[in-house]
Amino acid sequence: MKILMVCLGNICRSPLAHGVLEHLAKENGLEWEIDSAGTGHWHIGEKPDHRSIAVAKNYGVDISQQSCRQFEIGDFDNYDHIFVMDYSNLSDVKALARHDEDHGKVSLFLKNEIVPDPYYDDNLFDPVYKMVERRCREIIAEMNTPA
Numbered sequence: 001m002k003i004l005m006v007c008l009g010n011i012c013r014s015p016l017a018h019g020v021l022e023h024l025a026k027e028n029g030l031e032w033e034i035d036s037a038g039t040g041h042w043h044i045g046e047k048p049d050h051r052s053i054a055v056a057k058n059y060g061v062d063i064s065q066q067s068c069r070q071f072e073i074g075d076f077d078n079y080d081h082i083f084v085m086d087y088s089n090l091s092d093v094k095a096l097a098r099h100d101e102d103h104g105k106v107s108l109f110l111k112n113e114i115v116p117d118p119y120y121d122d123n124l125f126d127p128v129y130k131m132v133e134r135r136c137r138e139i140i141a142e143m144n145t146p147a
């Protein structure tokens with residue numbers, strides 16, 4: 001399974017989803033390939049935001065070695081699922097889709113709600129982590145069940 005997590009900056013939300021799913025997949029003995037990217041270009045090459053690194057560390061997940069990159073068209077070919085954090089990410093990624101198969105790979109990470117952007121609110125990092133962890137556990141359960 002190859003999964004790409006996408007948000008705007010690729011420094012707050014998607015690095016958490018990337019790190020947590022990678023951690024849980026390993027814990028479950030799954031050889032999944034997880035990555036993350038941003039629709040924006042501002043932070044390319046940077047590590048995740050220090051607040052995301054800290055909250056993940058607090059729950060035993062190390063995301064400090066991740067490096068920010070921008071979403072690119074080839075990601076549609078390289079991943080089975082592309083999970084986006086909010087509706088703006090959804091329209092930005094879908095605007096790049098070339099055909100139905102690309103469109104079919106893209107969905108909101110949470111089923112019917114967004115992951116709020118914590119960039120301007122320090123108090124959101126912990127609740128965002130918890131939302132991300134809950135959904136990652138669900139993804140493992142859903143995708144690890146034989147059809």
Ligand code: 4NP
Nearest residue numbers: 007008009010011012013119
């Ligand atoms: P993220 O948060 O999309 O969760 O990584 C943001 C990070 C940086 C910016 C916006 C959102 N920014 O404008 O630089």
